[in-house]
Amino acid sequence: MVLVAPAGRHRRPTPRPLSRLPLVLTAGGAGLALPLVSASGAGAASGGLWDKVAQCESSGNWSTNTGNGHFGGLQFTPSTWKAFGGTVHASRADLATRAQQVAVAEKVLDAQGPGAWPVCSVRAGLTRDRAADGSTARRAASEPGEAAPRTGTATARQASARTDGTGPAAVGDGRGHHRVVPGDTLSGIAEEHDVRGGWQRLYTANRTVVGGDPDLIVPGQRLDLPGRQVQERPAAPGTGQEAANDPAEQSRSRQDGQRKERERQRAAEQHRAAEQQKAAERQKAAEQKEAAEQKEAAERRRAAERERAAERERAAEQQKKQKAAAAKEAPASSGWTAPVRGYASGTAYGVSGPHWASGHHTGQDFAVPTGTSVRAVTDGTVVAAGWGGSYGYQVVLRHADGKYTQYAHLSSISVRTGERVTGGRQIGRSGSTGNSTGPHLHFEVRTGPGYGSDIDPRAYLRQHGVTL
Numbered sequence: 067m068v069l070v071a072p073a074g075r076h077r078r079p080t081p082r083p084l085s086r087l088p089l090v091l092t093a094g095g096a097g098l099a100l101p102l103v104s105a106s107g108a109g110a111a112s113g114g115l116w117d118k119v120a121q122c123e124s125s126g127n128w129s130t131n132t133g134n135g136h137f138g139g140l141q142f143t144p145s146t147w148k149a150f151g152g153t154v155h156a157s158r159a160d161l162a163t164r165a166q167q168v169a170v171a172e173k174v175l176d177a178q179g180p181g182a183w184p185v186c187s188v189r190a191g192l193t194r195d196r197a198a199d200g201s202t203a204r205r206a207a208s209e210p211g212e213a214a215p216r217t218g219t220a221t222a223r224q225a226s227a228r229t230d231g232t233g234p235a236a237v238g239d240g241r242g243h244h245r246v247v248p249g250d251t252l253s254g255i256a257e258e259h260d261v262r263g264g265w266q267r268l269y270t271a272n273r274t275v276v277g278g279d280p281d282l283i284v285p286g287q288r289l290d291l292p293g294r295q296v297q298e299r300p301a302a303p304g305t306g307q308e309a310a311n312d313p314a315e316q317s318r319s320r321q322d323g324q325r326k327e328r329e330r331q332r333a334a335e336q337h338r339a340a341e342q343q344k345a346a347e348r349q350k351a352a353e354q355k356e357a358a359e360q361k362e363a364a365e366r367r368r369a370a371e372r373e374r375a376a377e378r379e380r381a382a383e384q385q386k387k388q389k390a391a392a393a394k395e396a397p398a399s400s401g402w403t404a405p406v407r408g409y410a411s412g413t414a415y416g417v418s419g420p421h422w423a424s425g426h427h428t429g430q431d432f433a434v435p436t437g438t439s440v441r442a443v444t445d446g447t448v449v450a451a452g453w454g455g456s457y458g459y460q461v462v463l464r465h466a467d468g469k470y471t472q473y474a475h476l477s478s479i480s481v482r483t484g485e486r487v488t489g490g491r492q493i494g495r496s497g498s499t500g501n502s503t504g505p506h507l508h509f510e511v512r513t514g515p516g517y518g519s520d521i522d523p524r525a526y527l528r529q530h531g532v533t534l
């Protein structure tokens with residue numbers, strides 16, 4: 067039972083028809099087949115061969131990705147990795163396990179031979195016939211030349227002869243066919259050889275050989291591999307399309323391809339770096355420009371502020387000058403004032419009447435109570451201070467403009483003749499002395515020191531800013 071489909075998906079626990087099985091058993095016997103199974107297991111040791119290839123290709127680093135366009139321990143190109151089904155395991159070879167990379171390498175070796183690794187296959191001693199990981203035994207079974215010494219192949223040969231009738235001699239190319247070995251299943255074979263349509267198609271194509279039960283295949287049976295030709299010889303791991311069969315030429319070509327690939331990548335990196343550099347410079351230039359503009363704007367603002375400040379200063383200076391000029395031009399009028407405060411208007415200047423000697427009133431009367439403070443209307447010198455006849459007690463002042471002012475009917479006098487007084491200073495108090503009808507101040511302005519040169523006092527005071 068071990069000989070036929072020992073582990074396949076199609077294995078059925080139910081008893082199978084014994085029609086074929088006895089043929090195998092009688093022809094080869096389990097005892098003969100078992101060593102072949104052992105040989106297959108022992109073949110894993112030859113995985114060391116792939117390790118040697120990997121040592122040569124990638125220093126034995128199965129997960130290497132140096133950016134040279136080749137990946138993993140055996141330096142697969144992505145196209146080769148994909149073409150031989152590696153993407154079932156991982157998107158790139160360097161991401162797959164060693165066992166997975168070896169499995170794909172087996173297929174590549176199968177299709178392209180050791181020239182796929184033109185240099186390293188020679189160094190490692192890799193040949194088409196000496197593959198790794200158990201395929202040695204399988205190949206031994208499928209290659210009639212090497213199969214002879216093996217005891218197991220005797221079984222295969224006999225079984226083969228009995229089942230398909232062609233004999234081992236018909237299998238010469240080692241390609242497009244598969245010779246069943248112990249442990250094989252249709253699904254396993256279909257998977258191993260990438261048969262499109264899977265084990266079902268494989269079975270259909272070999273129905274005459276296999277018979278009615280797809281679970282029952284026999285060591286030595288020669289199976290056609292449908293769809294195998296279609297995907298034959300995809301790109302080599304190296305440069306892809308090279309057709310040269312000369313290993314040295316392939317090696318040169320592959321190294322040339324790798325060199326070109328590296329140069330392309332270097333150029334691309336340099337281009338990227340140059341672009342980044344340019345972008346950085348543009349950014350920097352923009353920042354500098356902005357900074358310069360901001361600085362300029364700030365400069366302009368400061369200049370405008372300075373200009374405004376200067377303008378304010380000039381205006382202030384101008385105002386100050388104008389004030390000073392005004393002060394200079396202004397008459398010494400600080401001392402001008404009315405002779406009494408809080409008065410009611412009395413008889414006005416110029417009113418005519420028989421009781422005045424001149425025929426008219428020569429001054430301006432202010433109706434104020436006796437004792438009201440009487441002041442000099444401006445700076446002046448006292449020219450008379452005493453009794454003035456009908457004027458009663460009086461004070462007469464002479465001013466800088468040559469005019470005289472007279473204050474009459476006083477109740478008291480507080481200055482002496484010849485004394486200089488300032489405007490606003492009290493010179494006496496009002497009363498009703500002399501020829502007076504009641505308490506009031508008679509105020510008179512004259513152009514000369516004596517009686518008869520009177521002028522309008524209201525107009526005179528108004529000239530000096532004092533309105534009565």
Ligand SMILES: [Zn+2]
Pocket residue numbers: 413427429430431507508509
């Ligand atoms: Zn009067």
